[in-house]
Amino acid sequence: MVSRTIPVDAFDLIIFGGTGDLARRKILPALFKRFCAGQMPAPSRLIGAARAEMSAADYREIARAALLEFAGEAALDDASVTEFCQTLEYVAVDARDGRGWDDLSAMLTDGPVRAFYYSVGPGLFSDLSARLHKHGLVNAETRIVVEKPFGHDLDSARGLNRELAQHFDESQIYRIDHYLGKETVQNLMAVRFGNMLFEPLWNAQYIDHIQITVAETVGVGGRGEYYENAGAMRDMMQNHLMQLLCLIAMEPPAMFEPDAVRDEKLKVIRALDVVQPHHIVRGQYTAADGYSSYREDVGNPRSKTESFIALKCHLNNWRWAGTPFYLRTGKRLKERDSEITVVFKDTPHSIFGPEAGRHRNELTIQLQPDEGITLGVTIKEPGPGGMRLIDVPLDMSFAEALGPDADTPDAYERLIMDVIRGNQTLFMRNDEVEAAWAWTDPIIRGWEARGDAPKPYDSFSAGPDDAALLMRRDGREWRGITH
Numbered sequence: 193m194v195s196r197t198i199p200v201d202a203f204d205l206i207i208f209g210g211t212g213d214l215a216r217r218k219i220l221p222a223l224f225k226r227f228c229a230g231q232m233p234a235p236s237r238l239i240g241a242a243r244a245e246m247s248a249a250d251y252r253e254i255a256r257a258a259l260l261e262f263a264g265e266a267a268l269d270d271a272s273v274t275e276f277c278q279t280l281e282y283v284a285v286d287a288r289d290g291r292g293w294d295d296l297s298a299m300l301t302d303g304p305v306r307a308f309y310y311s312v313g314p315g316l317f318s319d320l321s322a323r324l325h326k327h328g329l330v331n332a333e334t335r336i337v338v339e340k341p342f343g344h345d346l347d348s349a350r351g352l353n354r355e356l357a358q359h360f361d362e363s364q365i366y367r368i369d370h371y372l373g374k375e376t377v378q379n380l381m382a383v384r385f386g387n388m389l390f391e392p393l394w395n396a397q398y399i400d401h402i403q404i405t406v407a408e409t410v411g412v413g414g415r416g417e418y419y420e421n422a423g424a425m426r427d428m429m430q431n432h433l434m435q436l437l438c439l440i441a442m443e444p445p446a447m448f449e450p451d452a453v454r455d456e457k458l459k460v461i462r463a464l465d466v467v468q469p470h471h472i473v474r475g476q477y478t479a480a481d482g483y484s485s486y487r488e489d490v491g492n493p494r495s496k497t498e499s500f501i502a503l504k505c506h507l508n509n510w511r512w513a514g515t516p517f518y519l520r521t522g523k524r525l526k527e528r529d530s531e532i533t534v535v536f537k538d539t540p541h542s543i544f545g546p547e548a549g550r551h552r553n554e555l556t557i558q559l560q561p562d563e564g565i566t567l568g569v570t571i572k573e574p575g576p577g578g579m580r581l582i583d584v585p586l587d588m589s590f591a592e593a594l595g596p597d598a599d600t601p602d603a604y605e606r607l608i609m610d611v612i613r614g615n616q617t618l619f620m621r622n623d624e625v626e627a628a629w630a631w632t633d634p635i636i637r638g639w640e641a642r643g644d645a646p647k648p649y650d651s652f653s654a655g656p657d658d659a660a661l662l663m664r665r666d667g668r669e670w671r672g673i674t675h
């Protein structure tokens with residue numbers, strides 16, 4: 193089954209930071225795939241904008257190399273790659289001075305949707321916005337796409353929001369969190385709100401707990417300087433895991449439309465309890481054969497920044513009172529694994545007696561490496577010998593269910609097209625981001641005040657043992673990667 197491609201109007205997309213890592217790894221490949229799907233109708237234009245002086249031909253070569261490296265099988269079609277690259281323009285601009293802005297201005301015409309993708313460090317957001325205005329490049333059809341990190345704490349996020357608000361209406365600002373563009377994350381909403389089956393059970397009465405894991409095998413790599421000032425709490429928990437928590441815990445919005453969805457997400461963040469210090473485990477990876485330690489990676493032998501965090505939190509509302517949410521994320525763990533598991537409670541009474549053992553339904557939403565949803569159900573073990581029970585998965589792997597030609601676009605493909613269509617549902621609103629920081633800030637300030645140091649953990653393990661204890665103290669176990 194091949195998915196439908198919904199037509200979009202012609203657009204101009206200007207990528208500030210068009211030569212950078214993100215543009216090459218994600219944005220250009222995503223645009224190329226949408227181009228191949230017929231979603232770049234003429235006279236749409238893509239304009240790379242960055243500091244380096246080069247011609248459009250040079251930029252097309254950079255783009256071609258990026259597609260060959262990062263666009264997967266789609267890039268095997270040489271004719272499509274060439275055709276796509278021919279559409280690319282380039283302009284050398286400096287966000288910090290006047291260089292190149294008149295050239296950019298001369299390239300743009302009124303009419304089509306005009307999207308500026310800020311794929312540059314957040315220190316340039318303000319300069320870019322001011323220059324776009326100064327050069328008259330902002331019209332009613334203008335949108336900006338803003339990458340993470342959105343602020344370092346509540347104060348800086350507020351400051352950034354204020355600066356952007358000086359130049360743009362909130363309806364023009366698309367704060368991107370690529371986790372929200374994942375097919376399965378949206379399927380989570382379809383599963384919850386498109387079926388009668390789950391929603392009546394989706395509360396503290398029937399759900400024992402919910403856990404969210406986002407585990408990576410990679411270390412901090414070349415991002416050491418940024419990461420050392422951020423840590424797992426700011427880099428992952430405040431945004432990606434918080435967004436997943438919102439979607440799993442929110443009330444049904446009245447409509448699947450931007451503000452209705454974002455209002456409900458905001459209520460989740462605001463209902464979050466203050467996390468107790470003993471409900472948080474921080475870790476830092478140590479060296480392994482051929483792999484340096486976190487401290488070596490960031491060049492700080494006394495670093496107290498966490499590359500792993502696990503925590504238990506509660507939502508103070510009617511639906512979730514008493515249900516713990518366990519969240520963990522980290523680098524250099526033993527598997528790349530992102531999943532949400534909803535663990536239902538035991539049946540109130542086992543008619544099969546104690547020998548049948550303990551069985552619970554679990555709904556697992558797998559985001560990485562493969563996307564899919566699995567419901568664990570309890571059945572009788574086949575064969576004679578009495579009523580022995582086993583748990584088996586009712587599997588909904590998209591690749592299998594939808595057939596080999598199913599099109600599951602990359603998160604960036606979907607999100608960029610949503611920007612062009614003017615649909616903000618999957619983008620974070622200013623108050624959401626600030627609420628997430630308001631929850632995060634006191635936790636980080638507490639560590640700083642106490643001088644907390646993260647626990648060392650072995651590279652390619654499941655993180656510090658204390659993370660397992662956080663669960664075991666409550667009689668529970670992590671799903672996915674285990675200790």
Ligand code: NAD
Nearest residue numbers: 209210211212213214242243286287311312313314339340
């Ligand atoms: P990068 O350092 O690889 O690229 C930066 C780009 O900005 C380059 O094209 C450079 O020419 C341009 N630039 C720098 N100073 C400029 C100036 N004064 N005027 C105009 N252009 C200028 O960075 P990146 O990894 O591509 O990241 C870009 C943004 O995306 C950052 O905010 C980063 O935090 C965010 N981000 C990156 C990733 C990733 O995987 N790389 C993931 C999530 C978010």
